[in-house]
Amino acid sequence: MPIVMKLDEYGKGAWLAFAVLGFILWWPLGLATLAFMWGSGRMACGMGGAGRYEHKMSRLQEKMDRLRERMGGEPRGFGRWGGPPSSGNRAFDEYREETLRRLEDEQREFRDFLERLRMARDKAEFDQFMNDRRRGGDVAETATSA
Numbered sequence: 001m002p003i004v005m006k007l008d009e010y011g012k013g014a015w016l017a018f019a020v021l022g023f024i025l026w027w028p029l030g031l032a033t034l035a036f037m038w039g040s041g042r043m044a045c046g047m048g049g050a051g052r053y054e055h056k057m058s059r060l061q062e063k064m065d066r067l068r069e070r071m072g073g074e075p076r077g078f079g080r081w082g083g084p085p086s087s088g089n090r091a092f093d094e095y096r097e098e099t100l101r102r103l104e105d106e107q108r109e110f111r112d113f114l115e116r117l118r119m120a121r122d123k124a125e126f127d128q129f130m131n132d133r134r135r136g137g138d139v140a141e142t143a144t145s146a
Helices: 002-010 012-025 027-040 052-070 090-134 139-145
Strands: none
Touching: 002 012, 012 027, 052 090
């Protein structure tokens, strides 16, 4: 697929131009190009996409930060006694503290989970590299032929 590698060199704009040209010449070609771009992750919205989990994790972190701001700022470290400011309702304050504590625990668990996924992926890629190297094959040749 030399055309795929050539279009990848030029980036997403080249893929979009190729899809538009495909629609102009013969509409099934343009449709097939869009389907390929979506399915391969070249549009960053399909099943592929190298940074998909990292992107989702950063979005989750931003949402957690916004939630923390709405719930009274930082969970600890300010206020009169080192905690968040009181709303005047002890039941609500306890509920808020418990909810923030639970969300922080879930966030920490999710970060650990993503880290384990990244480690497993990196280990699999490294093991593949070492296996290719042991077989005596040139790693650069196997990477470009894939």
